[in-house]
Amino acid sequence: MMPVRRIIPYLIAIAASFAAAGIFIAAMGFDVGRAYATILFTSFRTPNGFVQTLLKFIPLTLQALAFTVPLSAGKFNIGGEGQMIVGAIGAAAVGILFPELPIYLLVPLVILAGVLAGALWGLIPAWLLYRFNINEILTTVLLNFVSFALIDIAATGPWRDPAAGHPTTIPISASGYLPMLIREPPLHSGLILAVLVVAAVYIFTSRTVSGYELVATGANPGAAAVFGINVRRMFVLSLVMAGAIAGLSGAIEVAGVQHRLIVGLQSNFLVLGLIIGLIAKGNNLAVPFVAFFIAVLEVGASAMQRTLMIPVEMVFIVEALVLLFVLLSDVVRRR
Amino acid sequence: MDSTVDFLRLILLSMVPFVLAGQGTMIGGRTGVFNVAQEGIMLTGASIGFLVSYLSGSNPLGMLAALVAGGIFGLLLAYLTTSLRMDQFVIGLALFFIGLGLSTLLPKLVIGVTLTPPLIPTIQDVPIPLISRIPFVGPILFNQNVLVYFSILLSVGFWYFLYHTKTGLELRSVGENPMAADSLGVNTVVMRYAAAIIGGMLIGLAGAYLPMVYTGTFTEGMVKGRGWLAIALTFFGGWNPMPILFGSLFFAGVEVLAYRVQVISSALPYQYLLMLPYVATILVMMVTFRKARVPAFLGQNYDREKRAL
Numbered sequence: 001m002m003p004v005r006r007i008i009p010y011l012i013a014i015a016a017s018f019a020a021a022g023i024f025i026a027a028m029g030f031d032v033g034r035a036y037a038t039i040l041f042t043s044f045r046t047p048n049g050f051v052q053t054l055l056k057f058i059p060l061t062l063q064a065l066a067f068t069v070p071l072s073a074g075k076f077n078i079g080g081e082g083q084m085i086v087g088a089i090g091a092a093a094v095g096i097l098f099p100e101l102p103i104y105l106l107v108p109l110v111i112l113a114g115v116l117a118g119a120l121w122g123l124i125p126a127w128l129l130y131r132f133n134i135n136e137i138l139t140t141v142l143l144n145f146v147s148f149a150l151i152d153i154a155a156t157g158p159w160r161d162p163a164a165g166h167p168t169t170i171p172i173s174a175s176g177y178l179p180m181l182i183r184e185p186p187l188h189s190g191l192i193l194a195v196l197v198v199a200a201v202y203i204f205t206s207r208t209v210s211g212y213e214l215v216a217t218g219a220n221p222g223a224a225a226v227f228g229i230n231v232r233r234m235f236v237l238s239l240v241m242a243g244a245i246a247g248l249s250g251a252i253e254v255a256g257v258q259h260r261l262i263v264g265l266q267s268n269f270l271v272l273g274l275i276i277g278l279i280a281k282g283n284n285l286a287v288p289f290v291a292f293f294i295a296v297l298e299v300g301a302s303a304m305q306r307t308l309m310i311p312v313e314m315v316f317i318v319e320a321l322v323l324l325f326v327l328l329s330d331v332v333r334r335r
Numbered sequence: 336m337d338s339t340v341d342f343l344r345l346i347l348l349s350m351v352p353f354v355l356a357g358q359g360t361m362i363g364g365r366t367g368v369f370n371v372a373q374e375g376i377m378l379t380g381a382s383i384g385f386l387v388s389y390l391s392g393s394n395p396l397g398m399l400a401a402l403v404a405g406g407i408f409g410l411l412l413a414y415l416t417t418s419l420r421m422d423q424f425v426i427g428l429a430l431f432f433i434g435l436g437l438s439t440l441l442p443k444l445v446i447g448v449t450l451t452p453p454l455i456p457t458i459q460d461v462p463i464p465l466i467s468r469i470p471f472v473g474p475i476l477f478n479q480n481v482l483v484y485f486s487i488l489l490s491v492g493f494w495y496f497l498y499h500t501k502t503g504l505e506l507r508s509v510g511e512n513p514m515a516a517d518s519l520g521v522n523t524v525v526m527r528y529a530a531a532i533i534g535g536m537l538i539g540l541a542g543a544y545l546p547m548v549y550t551g552t553f554t555e556g557m558v559k560g561r562g563w564l565a566i567a568l569t570f571f572g573g574w575n576p577m578p579i580l581f582g583s584l585f586f587a588g589v590e591v592l593a594y595r596v597q598v599i600s601s602a603l604p605y606q607y608l609l610m611l612p613y614v615a616t617i618l619v620m621m622v623t624f625r626k627a628r629v630p631a632f633l634g635q636n637y638d639r640e641k642r643a644l
Contacts, residue, residue: 028444076424128617134624135570137371137424141563142613149606156606271432278425313440320432327429331419 063273087247095172118247375434405539
């Protein structure tokens with residue numbers, strides 16, 4: 001599907017960033033060969049490693065899509081973190097408030113609550129953009145910081161788990177847990193949801209009228225407006241969709257992984273999601289592949305920190321360098 | 336009376352990171368280079384500034400290191416956008432990631448994980464002789480650390496430079512209409528590089544202020560959005576040095592207020608106060624954003640080989 005010639009710059013970029021980071025790792029006195037073997041192969045050595053990779057793949061794919069979908073319309077959503085957190089709060093609230101509901105009702109409701117809460121959080125910057133023309137980069141980022149306070153309120157309020165040392169709520173009802181795909185090592189069905197979202201985004205942007213209008217808006221807003229597309233409404237739609245996708249990732253984290261609301265559940269998924277989206281150059285269909293690659297690196301990075309004592313941030317620098325080299329390869333080709 | 340003096344003194348003390356990062360953003364933007372990596376550059380500035388101070392025992396050396404680190408970020412931004420003409424937002428985000436990663440990686444590599452945080456002495460207040468003894472105004476304005484004075488002088492200096500010197504006029508013209516500036520013999524490339532590097536240095540120094548004045552140590556994510564707020568401040572100040580200086584008083588005021596109320600009363604859960612700076616900023620943007628005057632060429636790259644902009 002993807003021609004080999006389009007993959008070559010990516011491979012060069014990856015090799016170049018590994019080489020650059022390798023020099024640094026060697027200079028710090030670590031064993032480069034073992035470090036890279038750990039980073040690249042931990043995911044494939046054991047079933048557990050592979051499942052861990054898939055568990056990272058889910059939120060990373062969704063966070064990246066929450067960035068690339070608005071990017072298709074020419075808008076930068078840096079607020080996936082806040083939308084994920086608010087989605088997680090919504091999901092946890094439903095899971096805690098309605099414990100007597102049966103599993104076939106509660107699971108969909110928990111997920112739906114997360115999606116709606118995230119969409120609502122995405123609606124705020126969308127409205128500010130629509131009504132006041134405020135730059136969405138700033139509002140989405142600032143709302144992340146507001147959401148940090150919100151999750152703290154939710155986790156230390158009436159639902160607080162007094163037994164936990166860290167701000168955490170009591171668990172949601174067991175009938176709100178996402179069903180398991182595999183029991184051991186545990187893999188929840190959020191994976192299917194993530195794959196469905198990837199498919200839905202692809203179909204929406206390539207096979208529907210409003211999806212086409214969205215992409216046309218991003219390609220050339222002026223021309224899109226001339227052809228009767230309500231460009232500003234497209235901005236709103238794209239940001240609300242992003243919020244819904246990020247909210248879903250929050251709901252999956254609650255219903256599939258933590259089974260409760262925990263402060264810090266958003267991890268560093270936002271920044272990794274942005275890196276994935278930018279490496280994929282905003283191509284929604286390329287996102288899951290890049291996300292899988294980054295998930296492999298992330299799982300390898302934790303293993304490397306455990307066994308070789310090399311800080312995980314080293315791999316984060318590698319990821320940022322991959323992005324920079326991928327971007328540079330565009331410049332080289334332009335010449 | 337005393338508590339008012341104290342309160343106003345604290346606001347001036349807390350305005351410094353906003354002033355430095357805001358002016359750094361402004362000066363780059365005035366040539367069209369829109370930096371969005373503030374948060375990452377400030378984190379790196381805080382991290383490197385702290386580490387160098389810790390290892391050398393000298394705060395000025397730490398500040399110098401933060402200036403250099405910020406300058407390197409500015410240079411990278413200038414090279415990738417002005418020379419290679421890559422998208423400024425995308426490059427800004429990439430630099431933000433690198434800064435974010437470096438800020439936590441460096442302390443782990445240099446110091447390692449310790450049980451008690453390593454500390455550096457915070458920088459001293461330098462009362463200015465005679466005028467620091469003027470009642471009310473003296474203790475607020477003239478009994479502060481050197482960076483408070485520096486940030487005020489810098490703002491005035493930038494104002495004078497931009498509006499009362501020929502080079503300043505030329506610099507502004509690059510951000511408004513680089514083609515016209517180019518045709519009049521202004522070296523647009525040098526202007527953009529210089530402004531981006533100086534801007535990066537100021538943003539790096541803004542980061543170093545946090546461990547050197549507030550905490551005495553570096554903690555992960557200690558910038559807490561101040562870099563992003565500085566972008567909002569720059570828009571709020573209309574990309575003008577003096578309004579940015581006064582606008583930073585508002586940002587600092589909200590920060591100090593949130594902190595003060597937290598200490599004084601427990602009636603309001605502290606989390607609501609944590610939200611205050613961000614919510615207040617969004618509210619202010621709702622009022623001011625439409626009227627904000629922005630350099631016409633902000634965020635774009637100039638290609639002199641092209642016939643039209």
